[in-house]
Amino acid sequence: MNPTTRRSVLRGALAAAATPLLAGCVTAGGGDQGPALRGQITKDNPLGVALDAPLEVVIFKGAYGDQYALDAERAYNQRHPQAKINHQAIQKVGEALQPRFVADTPPDVVDNTGAGSLDLPTLVKANQVSDLTELLDSPSLHDPAVRVRDTLLPGVVDDGTFNGRPRALNLVYTAWGVWYSRTLFAERGWSYPKTWDQMLTLCGEIKKSGIAPWTHQGKYPDYVGDLLVSMAFKAGGNELLLAVDNLEPNAWKHEAMVNAATAFAELVGKGYVMPGSEGLSHTEAQAAWSQGKAAFLPCGSWLESEQKGVTPESFQMVMMPPPQLSTSDKMPANAVRAGGAQSFIVPEKARNRQGGMDFLRTLFAVPQARRFAELASALPSVKGATEGLRLSSGADSVRAAVNAAGDNAFRYRFRTWYGTLKKAWDDATGELFTGRLTPQQWADRVQRAADAVARDPNITKYRR
Template sequence: MNPTTRPRPYPARRTVLRTAVTASLAAPLLGACVTSGEAGGGAAEGAAKTADNPLGVKADAPLEVVVFKGGYGDEYAIRAESRYTRQYPRARIDHKGLQRVGEAMQPRFVAGDPPDVVDNTGAGRLDVATLVGAGQLGDLGDLLDAPALDQPGKRVRDTLLPGVVDDGTFGGRVVTLNFTYTVWGLWYSKPFFAERGWAYPKTWAEMLTLCAAIRKAGVAPWTYQGKYPEYLNDPLLAVAAKTGGPDLIRAVDNLTPNAWRQPGLTQAATVFAELAGRGYLMAGSEALSHTEAQAAWCQRRAAFLPCGSWLESEQKGVAPAGFDMVMGAVPAAGPGDRLPVTAVQAAGSESFLVPAKAKNPAGGREYLRMLFARESARAFAEANSTLPAVAGATDGLRLGSALGSVRDAVTAAGANTFTYRFRTWYAPLAKAVDDATGELVNRRISPADWSTRIQKAADALARDTSVRKYTR
């Protein structure tokens, strides 16, 4: 997760796929708990639900939309607003494109005066788990069961890629819906590799052999966004997931005792300790921001870069002509892996929600129905070289090397996509994992220390009765 664009699911990332409001910001939300519900006082009275108006939108009710104006801009959101205005010409739309959504929205949630739709993305975004615990988020179930706008015979939920609905589910209720589909992997320049005769590795043993050859050629094998070590957590946790399979992922997310001491995780930590110990990380990477590390990679100072699928959009104007970046699945750890080498970490990002206290909640959900229409998603993909969460949105499009490789990776993975949920559910644990991985790859702690340190944080979280727990 790039700290400004990711979702984290687990990016967003990056920081796509993931940071939350600090404890000092989140605490007032807990102290200002509101009654759960689809709307608070002053909500617009809904209209009758019909085939043409399945969510019961009041035609003249104002609509306020807040969108994170990051790497994707906000033109795609404005386009959906135009469609809303055509459908409801008497509705006035108040659009706000913001950089730090959490800082601007937190006081409004506390005051019980939130917008009707919020794109809760970017650095300092609101902690969804805190909002859920405070009863601040509306249920999107009726949106998901509403007819898709441009796919006859399908509900909205039927048009979404695998895992998108699950990503937004808390305690059995869907409270967020992610517009982009982020895939995490290892990035490289296809022409650069072809020029040097390097083949993308399928196993970790092949990776280490290739890294030795790359370093011998005078290039750093890897760099990473050192100020945000979660970037390196993505491939590390992917190695663990492939080794231990779904059972390992569930144990981590469910705060199962000793989950972080599972062999798959300790082996993955050992793999990355070895990568660092052999000197295969570019010197000085620890001090680099995401933009600095990615710029160095575009300058061919390093061969591999871990990142989510927003990378191409973020590197526009930075990557030189002919760089042709592509993404590969994280190599397999060994022959005993529970998931195939083609398995990829994938999850929704660019997280939209309708607050429980929205004045026009039906309009907020209707706006999302328009945003998640295939036509809207297709236009977004063309403009941003990013995979939307709507299945088939890129069919027939001429895709560049990056987005084409992401789509191919999702196709090759098939049912073997995976994601961890602990990042979304438990922000303090996510930070503990990030910090430990940063220490690991800078050779300040051992793999055993890494495991023990994170397990201690997970145990403390499990014992904390003030934190609502989730299971999968």
């Protein structure tokens, strides 16, 4: 693909056009910023970083803040004292960086996270993201006898791999499930349900107590949509999960999918969802839950960090795996969706690409990963990083859920690989939760979107 065509693809496919202020961030004149800087490869510099090369780091400043990155930058500077580091903490990553990728003047390392992140499959297709094999095969900082890839938790490398090449590395080992207050449940004598029938029975008790059983982030249906498909995958097993990711015909019409949609439609039909939830943002729904207005909330393990300063200290939030649709589910009750999040990339056109990789080598070493866990109340993707570390109630419950799941932790990729399918899934799930779609109509609509992706020759397909 020639540069003009590639840039046209990027302009049309990446998130939003840059504002005049952001466009001004592009290197004067645009165009290629020159060959990547490289230094001599030595035992202490296995990635061949040019020792005096400046390093530009862009961090998504969301629930986890950016102090962990500043700490990692200081550690990087201890090994590369001549390097001047330009640290930028932003929120709308796609909006800020789109013009720089188009102009071939990207930063050296990017935390591509948040609602406005860059579309990773588009960047991969345009060869704008480095293959991280060199980094993964380099010696880890905390144990040079072990490669970086071998220090990571199961599934982390796979989560950022596209057609056999690792393109992103996820700092956080995230689990997704159902959240509740341990304090509230202890006071009321409630126990977390393992099956959906038990869930409905408990919801009836909760409603009688004057508390809404559920709320959810209605403006962002993927929160509850994730819980729905996770329950379907637990029922249908890994075979169904792979069928969905591989765009196989009628995967979304599988009995387990329809049954999971039916289960969530029951919550609405029985009045077990807090009125007005469909109009709430994530922060609004989570605040209502933290205030005790609802018992259950679907979310990932970033929730506790995101709710700091809002949730009472006595709340004791905990996360549990989604209930089974029935005891005949193919996956056990402790199966949970878990895998990498907080995605870091090294742009292919980065001036200090080797420095970007070495920054990740620093960030993914045990000392920095442990520091991240302490600051963010979250599990890092590095083995052993939280051993002996006393965690908050939420983070500790996530660690317990991940440990209990073991090999039964699962992950899916369709929402990362196919943006149009994710959008159709979001929209259909939102309508399911407002009663505008029946469970079968929900399944049919998402299947049509999956079929459209499968037929489109312009969309790169991925398989597991």
